[in-house]
Amino acid sequence: MNPYRPQPRPNARQHFWNWFVTIGSVLLCLLVLPMRLPGMDVLGVGPNWLLIWVVAWSISRTALDGAIAGLTLGLLQDSLTAPAPTHAFGLIIAGVLASRLQQRRFMQEDLVSVALIVFGLALITETTTAVQLSAQYIFDEDSLYKSLGAIWQYHQRVALSSAILSSLWAPALYYPLKRWWERLNPKGPK
Amino acid sequence: MFTLRRWWDKNALKAGLILLAIATAWGVRQTNGVFISETYQLLTRPFQSQPSAKEQVENAYVLELQQRVIELENQNQGLRELVDENKSSKLQTTTMAAIIGRSADNWWQQITIGKGTQAKVKVGDIATGSGGLVGRVISTTPHTARILLLSDPSSQIGVKISRSRSAGYIQGQSGERATLKFFEKDPDVKPGDVIVTSSFSRLFPQDIPIGRVSTINSDASPAPEALVQLSVPISNLEWVSIHPFTPKQDVDAAPAKIVTDDVL
Numbered sequence: 001m002n003p004y005r006p007q008p009r010p011n012a013r014q015h016f017w018n019w020f021v022t023i024g025s026v027l028l029c030l031l032v033l034p035m036r037l038p039g040m041d042v043l044g045v046g047p048n049w050l051l052i053w054v055v056a057w058s059i060s061r062t063a064l065d066g067a068i069a070g071l072t073l074g075l076l077q078d079s080l081t082a083p084a085p086t087h088a089f090g091l092i093i094a095g096v097l098a099s100r101l102q103q104r105r106f107m108q109e110d111l112v113s114v115a116l117i118v119f120g121l122a123l124i125t126e127t128t129t130a131v132q133l134s135a136q137y138i139f140d141e142d143s144l145y146k147s148l149g150a151i152w153q154y155h156q157r158v159a160l161s162s163a164i165l166s167s168l169w170a171p172a173l174y175y176p177l178k179r180w181w182e183r184l185n186p187k188g189p190k
Numbered sequence: 191m192f193t194l195r196r197w198w199d200k201n202a203l204k205a206g207l208i209l210l211a212i213a214t215a216w217g218v219r220q221t222n223g224v225f226i227s228e229t230y231q232l233l234t235r236p237f238q239s240q241p242s243a244k245e246q247v248e249n250a251y252v253l254e255l256q257q258r259v260i261e262l263e264n265q266n267q268g269l270r271e272l273v274d275e276n277k278s279s280k281l282q283t284t285t286m287a288a289i290i291g292r293s294a295d296n297w298w299q300q301i302t303i304g305k306g307t308q309a310k311v312k313v314g315d316i317a318t319g320s321g322g323l324v325g326r327v328i329s330t331t332p333h334t335a336r337i338l339l340l341s342d343p344s345s346q347i348g349v350k351i352s353r354s355r356s357a358g359y360i361q362g363q364s365g366e367r368a369t370l371k372f373f374e375k376d377p378d379v380k381p382g383d384v385i386v387t388s389s390f391s392r393l394f395p396q397d398i399p400i401g402r403v404s405t406i407n408s409d410a411s412p413a414p415e416a417l418v419q420l421s422v423p424i425s426n427l428e429w430v431s432i433h434p435f436t437p438k439q440d441v442d443a444a445p446a447k448i449v450t451d452d453v454l
Contacts, residue, residue: 030226031233034291034302044365044425045296068208075215079223080294082344087295129297145343154364158296 018184025177029053030076040169045161047169050077051125054091055118056174058098060181066095085132090125097121111171118170122163130155227334230291231304238288238304281318281395284432285309290334299342299364301325303430306333314393314437317430321422322399323347323387324430335432339424340400341365348391349400354378357388360400360418366425370403370416377414379403385418392438 029049040046050073058066074088081087098117133151145151198205218225287309291302305311307330317324317337325339338345341362349370350357356377360368370385383403389396401420408414 027226027229030223030294031230033294034230035234036292044292046292048296068211072211072215075212075219076223076226077295079215079219079221080226081298081300083219126296133297150343150363154297162296 014184018181021177021180025173026050026053026073026076029073029173030080033077033080040165042161042165043157045158045165047165048122048125048162049166049169049173050074050087050091051094051122051166052118052170052173053177054095055098055114055121055170056177058095059102059114059117060178061099063096063099063103066097066099067092068095070095085129085136087125087129089132090128093128094121094125097124111175114174115167115170118174119163119167122166123159126155126159126162130159222329222331222336224331227302227331227336230302231306231331231334234290235304238290281398281433284311284315284434286429286431287311287335289428289430297364299339299345299362299424300328301337301339301424301427301430303335303337303432304333305432306330306335308332310434311335311432312434314435315432316394316398316435317432318398319422319424319427319430322401322420323394324422324424324427326393326435327432337430341368341420341424347394347400348388349385350388351377351379351403352384352386352399354383357390358413358416360385366420366423367404368401368418368420370418371410372413372415375413379406379414379416381405395433395435 029052032049033046036044036046054066054070054073057069070091070093071088074086074091077087077091098121101117130151133145134148137145137148137151145154285305287303287305289301290304293300301324303311303317311327311330313327313330315327315335317326323340325337325342325345327335328338329336339362340347340360341364343362343364345362346359348357348359354377356372356374356379358370358372358377360370362368372379381403385400385403387394387396387398387400399421401418401422403416404419406414406416
């Protein structure tokens with residue numbers, strides 16, 4: 001399989017494998033989420049695999065594609081935990097930002113840049129959750145947390161651990177997915 | 191119209207796929223991720239330990255203590271019957287289950303166990319581990335169940351001090367600690383006191399140990415607070431026992447409905 005060989009259009013068989021790999025990798029991320037294997041755990045916090053997937057997907061696609069991926073994976077993560085506050089907001093923002101950053105040429109598509117992007121976006125995703133919880137605290141009477149201070153103190157711990165772990169594990173998921181999508185569509189998708 | 195038609199011809203497949211993806215994700219969310227939980231259980235089955243492993247760990251000392259507790263409980267039961275108090279509901283155990291997964295997110299404190307409705311685990315059941323209360327079952331699939339830990343900020347449990355009967359409620363703090371808020375202004379409490387669930391907890395049966403008081407903050411408003419060290423080592427727990435329990439009231443009902451229930 002020479003990646004530089006001209007390919008007219010992916011045929012049905014390639015389409016099938018493309019979807020198989022795409023959906024399979026999402027499923028794999030979902031199944032790894034509840035696991036705490038050695039090296040995937042700092043202060044009881046694990047890497048945000050769905051965020052890594054959204055970044056890998058969005059980085060060579062349009063902002064709309066990124067947002068849709070964020071929405072879909074956010075809903076899936078809600079199904080595994082609790083529906084409110086939703087994870088979809090954070091992942092949509094991550095998808096859009098990852099795609100914009102790359103289009104504006106702020107960042108290249110190498111592994112170090114991707115790790116950096118994931119680090120920043122992990123902070124943003126966790127902040128989105130903390131903002132939602134704060135809004136719930138301010139506007140809703142039965143809030144989960146007893147004070148805004150408690151939310152943001154916990155946010156510091158979660159955001160930093162999650163950002164470090166996610167950025168360290170990002171290449172493990174990003175590299176194979178990128179190679180696969182490149183091989184399937186050498187000119188760059190769409 | 192023509193441009194719309196042309197756009198549709200070009201993008202129908204993509205739009206369809208996008209809708210399909212979002213609809214699938216929504217469906218999975220509405221079913222509480224049954225499919226994902228079941229797959230996870232199936233895949234991790236080879237790595238799950240068997241109950242015998244736990245029995246091997248139990249040493250003679252624990253057994254001796256258990257015998258003594260049973261003896262004391264029986265005596266207590268007899269004495270209670272003498273003074274004609276309502277019979278204390280003894281906990282029955284549905285099953286022992288291995289913890290196969292942790293929370294899929296950093297903000298919620300949940301665990302996934304490897305037994306579900308097929309082993310008669312149902313929503314509302316409570317889970318205990320070595321050391322005391324762990325949490326309660328919030329969703330089930332045929333072979334897995336999800337437990338909301340008492341360390342989750344959304345867990346609020348009515349508790350009392352075992353020694354002095356001062357009552358309050360605890361709220362999780364996302365770790366192995368929880369905050370106890372007292373109902374009265376001047377509770378009789380000191381560091382080291384044992385906390386157990388109280389009889390007015392709607393979601394949990396009474397007298398299950400929870401933890402010990404570590405520090406007390408008497409300046410908190412409106413009533414004093416205490417920091418409680420939970421007795422269950424949640425971060426390295428491997429097994430939980432599931433006990434059948436039906437909440438005393440429908441916790442999902444609207445507040446107004448609960449009030450009318452009280453009035454009636």
